[in-house]
Structures are given as C-alpha cells and as structure tokens.
Amino acid sequence: LTENARSIPAPLRAVWDVLTSLKLTIVCLAGLMVLVMACTLAQVNLGTWGAVAAYMRPWIVWWHLPASTIVLPVFPGGALIGAVLMVNLALTGLRYLEPKRRKYGLMLVHAGLVIFFVGEFISAIYQVDTRLAVEIGQTVNFVESPRENELTITDVSDPASDEVFGLPEQLLARADTIAVTGTPLTIKVRRYFQNAELTNRAPSDPPSMATIGVGTQVTVKELPPVSNDDHQNTVTAYVEPVAGGVSYGTWLVSNVLGSPQSFTHEGRTYTLAMKPRRWYLPYSVTLKEFRHEVYPGTDIPKNFASLVQLRDPGAKQDREVLIYMNQPLRYAGRTFYQASFGKQDTLSILQVVENPGWLMPYIACGLVTLGLLVHFGIALRRALRKRAALTEATT
C-alpha cells in the first residue's frame, strides 16, 4: 500500500499521510479528553443536555464573545473529532495492517472501534428519547418527549377521530411561514420564545401581539433558556393561522396554557396548543399493576416493576409483559425502561428509547474483545513455538 501510495499526486499524498498518521490518533484522543473535561465543567451552567449539545454533538465548539453578538469557533466539536478519529482508524488499518494471519486480531480491533464510532453517529442523529406515563388501568398509545415541545394543530371536526399535526419547536424557531400539509392552513410564526414568563396583563403593559384568545390578556417576557435539568422552558409563540386568504388572528400558544384554543375554517374546527412533542404508536400499553418494593424498615427502593398488557392488533400481539429495573421491554424498534413512578405508586413512567444503532456498541465491544483474544492467541502461539524451537536447539 505504501509503495502504491507513491503514485498518488503530491497534494493528495500529503492528505493521505496526515489521515493515516498515528500522531493524528493521539491528537484526536487528547482532543476528546479536553472536550470531556470542558463538557463536564460546563454542566454546571448549561445542564447535562445543554453541555452535550454545546460540546459533544456539534462539529465546532463556538464561544459567544461577552457583551456582543460575535460568535467565534474555539475548538473542534465532538462530532468532528469523532469523525476524524473514525476515518483515521479505518485508514491506518488499511495502511499499516497487512492482510496476514498474524494481523487478523488487530484488524478485528480496528473494525470494532470504527463500528463503535459509526454507532455513536447513528445514535446522535437518529436516537429519540421519549417517555410513556401511564396510570393503573389506563391505556396509552403514545410517547412524549420530556424536553421538546410542538405546536399541535388538531382537526377535531370528525366525530370518530382527530387529525393531529405537530409542528416541532425547532421549526417554529427558524421558520417564518409553515404550510401544514394535509390542511388548508399556513401558520405564520410572528414570534417564538424558547423560554418566557407569562403574567396577567396589567393596564400599563404594552399591547399584546395576540389579537384573539387568552393571549390578549397576557404579557410575555422573554427569559434565557433554563440550564438546570430539573426545570423546563416555558416555550411560547405568537402564531397566525391563515387559510383561503383569511387570517384567523394572532394567537398566543405556550406549554403552560391549559385548554387548547380553537377556530373554524370552511366548517372544520382546528385547535391550537403548545404541548410536549408526541408520537402515536400503532400499539397500546395498559398498566395492570405497579410494584414499588423497598428494603425492609427503610424507604430505600429495592425494585420498581410495571406489569403491562401490550396490544398490537396489526401484529396480532396481546400479551402481558413485566418491565422492571434492567429488564426493559424491547418492541418494534423501541425499548421501554422502568424509569420512575408517582401519584402514590399508581403512575408508572417508562423511558422509551428509539435507536436504530443500539446494537452497534455491543457488536463493537464483541469485535474488540474477539480481536484482542485472537491477537493474544496468535502471539502466545508464536511465543510457545519459539520456546519449543529454542528448547529443541539447545538439547
């Protein structure tokens, strides 16, 4: 490979040399250590998710220059270092590991590490963390995001079913006008607040941006996003539904407002509400029993367990499942973990993780372990052979 590499044009060869450099491996590992340290310290101000979003997920770590709007790139982000390290590991494997039997173990180790990094990228992009809260006797067919909200537009006109459209808050944050496919509605986003404080409007307050609904009586004050993991943002927006050239007024929507607000267009009634982001499932979960065991004489939890009935008519499934600590339910691409409980042990909260790459860390660890064993086995065999040959020569 090295000889053939000489036939590559000089500029590309320089890139090839850098990408297959073992020094680059060390630089990447050192960079990851710095990021882990910075991310850990940043959790004090940003909270866990904020710190991960600022340091580990992006390609570049940005620094906001105090008292200005200037943002400067200060360090490669976790995604960039991870990608470089992944390419480096793959290419160094190609460059240095000759396809000989004695290198098979190291090849497996490299392959395992590359799969580990690919798995992390898949998780970063595709993993969806949600929760399912269900009370004893209740049947639930949806999961909700614990952190993200959406503007829910529901066509409630049909007596048998509702058409529910969810506009994620990320979309409200960056779009001015959103056409809601499947309805004649277009939503104009007049203002979006990632976090805000809502108070009853005093006579001295400036006029509300809302022209209709409860928002006309409310004053909205923008707040910085919360950093504490215990708190949640009051996600708020002023939105104006338009349909058939008619404006239905500017409405205030917020996740702290209760009942949805509604309007009627062409005989169809639509409700507007800001709510936790929700995904409906083609199956349902009924909580039959919840057990909360403690160690005798203490309040220290010993075990939480939810006995649920899983019903999926499409897949002809109707069975009982016991979900307890470290024994999740894996079904249709989602994993349901026992996470919490409440309401005097009548409410069970399941953490629901959807991650198409969930198997990859296991495969990666298996490959690395197998690779190390193979490499050790080969080295041991060679050493034993050498010793036998030496013994034979000296006797």
Add this chain to the structure above:
Amino acid sequence: VPARQLKTLSSLALASSLFLAACSRDEITHFKVPKSGGPPAGAPMQPPPGMPPGMGAGQQAPPGMQGDVPPPPAPDRGMHWTLPKGWTEERTGGMRYATLKAPVQGKADGSVVVLPGPAGGELQNVNRWRGQIGLPPIDDAALAAARKVMASKAGKISFYDFTSEGHTKSRLLAGLLEAGGQTWFVKLTGDEAAVTAARPDFMKILESLHLD
C-alpha cells in the same frame, strides 16, 4: 489501490452527508387518532410527586390562564330553559354549564357557559367568536349595529348572529346575558345549514331563559 483509497474516502464523505441529510427531527408529524385514544388534546401533564429531575411537566399557568376562558365559578343561581322537541341537553358542570344538541343534520354544537363579572367585556367576547369562524374583529359601533336585544324572564339578552365566508360556511348564534354579577353565554355554532335549521328552536330557548 489509490483509486480504492479515494473510493474509501469518498464513501465516508458520502455517508457523513447522508447522515446529515437524513436528519428529520424537525419535520411536521401527522397522526389520525381515534377520539377515545389517550387523554383529551391539551390536557396538561401533571408532574407526579416523586418524579425525578428532568421528568417534570414544568410550571403551571398563571391564575386565570388555564384556557381561552377563565376558570369556572360556581353559579350563585341556576339558569333554566325550555327544551324544544327533539333537543337534548347534558348538564356538564364546571365552565360549561350545559351542552345542547339540536335534532338537525350536520354539525351544530350548543353550549351554555357562565363566567364571573363581565367576563372580559362584550366586545372582546364577540370578537373572539368572530375570530373562531374567520371573521375580522369589529369595533364598538359595529358591535352596536350587530346587536339585537331580546327580552327574557332572566333579563335582557344581547343576541348576535354571524356567518363566515368561504365555500363551507360556519354560522354562530350567541345570546349574552348579565345577571346577578355573572355573565351567561348561550351559543350555537357549526355548519351554516345545520345552525340555520336549528335557529328557530334556539331563539325559543333564549326567550325561555329564567333564573331560580
């Protein structure tokens, strides 16, 4: 071999861009949900006691902001009416004092709602109703022109009748009555044809209103 190396590099670059392009986290979701499935739309999640950090449902709304109308008071005096033939009623309690059903084809929802005091004022309520069927707000002069005053045993009723524009028109009939420090709203809204068919009976209900 160089071609293979270049291929490896370009495959990795392509895979990375595919990952980014496949990012669909801010797409609009759409579900068709049976009415009976799950809690009613907009029902706020209550953070249960003992819920760990990060799992709470957030802060509560300030007083008086639990919906598009203030929380319901307990009416001091009950409202009564004579139900025309074929109509049905359901005393729901709470903010919505009663739900009325007209024996007509199409959508026509009747409601009796009671709120404390002037409930935000007549103009604001009328404009809220108009907004709900896509009509622009009106001013005090237009309000006076749209108002028809009716007499009942419970007192004077301000009556409004609005029809929306568009191919499928909506119609709204509403009677507004102030009595005993409270405001009563008797409303019928829905498809134009259905509401028009139910209008004569609805007017009889308004005329028959009386307090305890």
